[in-house]
Amino acid sequence: MAGDRAASIDPDALSWYEATARQRVTALVDPGSFREFLGPTERRMSPHLPLFDLPRAFDDGIVIGRADIAGTPVLLAAQEGRFMGGAFGEVHGGKLVGLLRAALDLKPRAVLILFDTGGVRLQEANAGETAIAEAMRAIVDVRAAGIPVVGLIGGRAGCYGGGGLIAGTCSRLAVSEGGRISVSGPEVIETNKGAEEFDSRDRALVWRTMGGKHRRLTGGADAFCADTVAAFRQAAVALIDRAPAFDLAGLEAEQARLAARIARFGDCRDATEVWARLGVNDPATVPGMDTAAFEAIVARVGEADHDAR
Amino acid sequence: MESLTFRHTTKTPLPGTQPSAVTGVVASGNLEVLLERVLPPDACEVAIDTPIAGYGDVWAAVVADFVARAQPGGIRISINDGGARPDTVSLRLLQGARLMEA
């Protein structure tokens, strides 16, 4: 019926992709439960950006703190993808690392990382790169202490560069269709290897290769969310409860999982070939599917769910 | 980078008890506004860091109109500008004031 869909548009349904880091945090956790660490009033800003004549942000593009989610205490960090592409600078990285280390003391039920990053902030590249290494070490320590670290990915900057590596270190990942996870970005590949290797303007190709649906189908992410904060909240709660341990058995399983992926899909040129081999009947229709239809496909794909992280 | 500071006297304090609020994001054409209830109730100060020099007159006019309209007494406002247009600045200031009144 013409007209009936207009009535169903809910203006309160906050899009994860569109929301700022602060909006995501506020809407993700139990109302009123968020306590920020090093909030904007403390003005812990980058000491380096002024050298480049660039504006700074009061929180250096990352919001961190503690909150309750479904009644259980968590620590969380949210990157602001619109400030400097959510990239890791010195303060930004130091805040994430500090939060992860604090988790060892505080022993929250979980740590949530709301990724939205292009990787390392070039103006502070060495500090950013080192902070990423520190964050990965800290995540491993937190996981080994039995605290799940769950990544949520669906922002406009995606999860690129070192952010992709940090994500790969987490216990669990939830991703939406708009979320992208990758190390080299499309533009970087195109600049270095040419448009024949990767046409970065072919956005359908970009999302097919790095987007949320592909990552979910191939087991690169553990949950697929509609683009709403509510969906991410639901996924986060569920993933916390089924986070794998960090131990030799887990990494042996991951080794086997990743080896099997190369053996099975190593000769595929395009994601649609991968999906076909995963048993998806009409792979060309996957990008156009809505969440429910896509979830039904995922349920039939064995590779999608595993504890091998 | 250019730094600007404007000081105004207001007729009334900004209602509400919220001690601080932040709105907006530092991005191209956008800005971040931090509001703190730290000044005497009839004072308002707005400090701006902007990468685009030479628009002091426009900032002065935008801030003056905002102060006249919102009467943000007691509030110190700090702005990290990413090259926002004046209408965006006005909007963020009003959004910030509304958050403080909550």
Added chain:
Amino acid sequence: MTLAEILLGLFPDGHAVAVRDGLVTGSGPFGDGRIHVVGVDGDAPLGIEGALTLSRAVLDAVRAGDVAPILVAVDSDSQRMSRRDELLGLNEYLAHLAKALLLADRSGHPTIGLIYGHSAAGAFIATALATRVLAALPGANPSVMDLPSVARVTKLPLEKLQDMATSTPVFAPGLDNMVATGAVHVVLDPGKPLPGQIGALIAGMQPGDVRDRLGEERGGRPVARAVAAAVADQARLG
């Protein structure tokens, strides 16, 4: 120094370290026991297969249970930039390698990085930066991005960047700057025997991650440690 010179210096009595397609795996005698060697040689890019080969070697070492040290020797390009690597989830492969090294460290294997050539970006993070101590040899050239590329992205003149690089180690490529930020713990003396220097590093290993403290002391990362500490303080106060 070349990898061959390093291996000769480390293992004057011979070793079982092989290099294939730029991937280094194997072990050699060290002190009373052995030391495992993994790494990337010849400025090779690190892709999904390479990462998996190295993580296999590291996990094998952990499974062996000998708590022998693991040396991660690196002269690499950045991660391999290709559509195929990203299609297959390069981030998972690189993170897996890093996790394997971090697991080894937690399992009692001292992990030592040794950068003797180039390394950059994801390859650097997944290898040398995933060790407990990272040593470098003079002439090593770790970088995130070279200055001309930084100039292109930041739209700043190259001369200005070169000038800034002399006073601001936080963004400029090169070994000195990575030392200043604390990522590289120490620069070895190629004139002295390597086994002693590596042995000393192992003996002097400290718990926890000391890199931000080093960066603060050396001035290359002036605020990171204090920021992390302030977070911990506020978290405790709750």
Added chain:
Amino acid sequence: MTEWRGERQARDARIAAGRIHAAGKIVPATAAVDLLEAILRPGDRVCLEGDNQKQADCLARALSACDPEKIHDLHMVQSGIVLPEHLDVFETGIARRLDYSYSGPQGARIARMLYGGQIELGAVHTYLELFARYFVDLTPNVALIAGVSADRDGNLYTGPNTEDTPTVVEATAFKNGVVVAQVNEIVETVPRVDIPGDRIDFVVKADRPFYVEPLFTRDPAAMTETQILIAMMAIKGIYAEYGIRRLNHGIGFGTAAIELLLPTYGEKLGLKGKIATHWALNPHPTLIPAIESGWVKQVHCFGSEVGMDRYIRERPDIFFTGADGSLRSNRAFCQTAGLYACDMFIGATLQIDLMGHSSTITQSRVAGFGGAPNMGSDPHGRRHPTDAWMKAGREGQIVGDPALMRGRKLVVQLVETFGDKLVPTFVETLDALELARKIGLELAPVMIYADDVTHIVTEEGIANLLLCRDADEREQAIRGVAGYTEVGRGRDRAKVEALRARGVIRRPEDLGIEPLDADRALLAAKSIKDLVHWSGGLYEPPARFRNW
């Protein structure tokens, strides 16, 4: 004895010369240069079909590859200067004189070439003007056109982008001219006959499909709160106020935002069925939610839009389609519809001066006019009344007998006070005047003249220029919505407040609109993907607009 058939004989000679390179009417792409050299004569008037969207690009490449010794001094008469080849021919001397209408992407180069004297400019026209002159004093000797397919008799299927083709062919074929069509494929039977074969002399099988630019796709993801606020004011302060049912929209983000607010904000205001029902408009993807929500009764199109074909096929009650099911567009008819049958044109511009003259010209670009001056003008030949038209007429009538009053078309400029990089929209003097002086144009390239503009809408408010009674009031009304631009800051505050008291200027609060409510949550679609969902998967956006 008077010669009555000279043109006809010349045409026969051209056709005979061309036949050498053809099998029947069919010419391979490899022989296109030979064909053109055979049928063209120095000094010919040539229409090389360059529409707003569809481009006869294969023939453009062939023309630019002709030998300037053989083919030179052509007089190009075409609506769009879009491809580099369109200007290359002036550099080599193949062409010398130009009469055109629109030059979007080539605007900077055309300015340089005009300045350098490489182009002898007749005039920059509106579409309807140029089409009109095809039948009076700019009739082409040769037309080089584009279509999707043709059969061996030359029957031509243009595809959904019919655009200018019927007009160009009408003027050429019926006045002793030669018509050459490039097609993507030669078929046994065309899906429908857009141009009968006896008007087509040669059919060139192109080496690749003709180029179409997705000019009318606006990504909702890029819409700002300011644009949404302006759209809310326009809907409440103009659409609802005048009861605008028949209209044309420009291609900017502001009007796209209006399209996306109809099913949400418009619905809330209870305006469905009362406004925005009949359109002269390209098939904007952002109109899909309004169509799907039952707001839109019908749409006639100038051209088409990339990715909209399947959607249009499934909505024949809304769009004009052929027996084959695909869209039939027609620029000349749709421009006429926009001029005479619409009660409002609403669109954006780059500069507005103190009187309300507007221009999209900057000092280094000659973008041309296209159709906006036709839509954006009050047609004095109109004689049918509507409520909207009559209300505007009453507001604008200052003197005279009410019984002899006529209506007014609403011509609305929808602008943000600052454009990209903080460039002010409101200026003391249009750049167009300086440009005209620099390159010696007799007529300054003004897009919409002040006396045609009825309203200006900015984020600061709506200025109703119909209600201004003298030049000073008009100036203050414009300054009064010009925000923090120098023009805006130069206002007389007392006069502006007086105008506001009279309703000449209306602020958001005067309209009952809270600026802080201007939120992206109001958009019926926030992304291209949302538009695809609204269309039930029928809209197929080009790859560059996708993020899935």
